[in-house]
Amino acid sequence: MKKLGLLIGFICLSGVVFAAPQAQEHFSLFPNPVTQGEVSVTSEKPINKVEVLSIVGVVLFEETVETINEVELTLQLHPGVYLMRVHFEDDTQDIKRFWVN
Numbered sequence: 166m167k168k169l170g171l172l173i174g175f176i177c178l179s180g181v182v183f184a185a186p187q188a189q190e191h192f193s194l195f196p197n198p199v200t201q202g203e204v205s206v207t208s209e210k211p212i213n214k215v216e217v218l219s220i221v222g223v224v225l226f227e228e229t230v231e232t233i234n235e236v237e238l239t240l241q242l243h244p245g246v247y248l249m250r251v252h253f254e255d256d257t258q259d260i261k262r263f264w265v266n
Contacts, residue, residue, distance in 0.1 A: 191259040192251045198264035199240065206236045211254035218248040240265070 192208035206215055215236055217226035225247070230236055232254045242265045250260045 191253065191257070192261070194249055194261060194263055198266045199242075200266045202240050202242070202265075204238050204240060204263070206238065206249070206251060208234055208251065208253070210234075210257075212236055212251055213254055214252040216250040216252075217242070218250060220246050220248065222248070 191210055192206055192212070194204055194206050196204070206212065211232040211234060212230055213232055214227065214229045215238065216224055216228075217238075217240060218224055225242070226238075226240060228236070228238065244265050246262060246264055248260055248262055250258055252258045
């Protein structure tokens with residue numbers, strides 16, 4: 166416990182500020198909140214797959230596409246908060262939170 170206190174004290178006294186790296190937005194979704202069940206996903210990077218997950222990470226919807234930059238989805242979800250994970254052609258992925266009314 167003493168070591169942790171010394172470490173925190175050293176960080177605070179050293180004057181060094183640690184900042185989280187800026188996240189790059191690789192895709193956008195519209196509208197948010199989703200009201201009619203239809204959502205558009207767009208990206209400058211080619212999209213391979215789109216997934217909708219519950220807030221605890223259960224995959225509720227999955228669509229594989231042929232490397233395009235815009236995907237139109239029709240979702241039948243109950244009102245709540247969900248996550249959208251998009252997989253890109255370069256084997257990267259990004260995730261965003263969205264709401265359904």
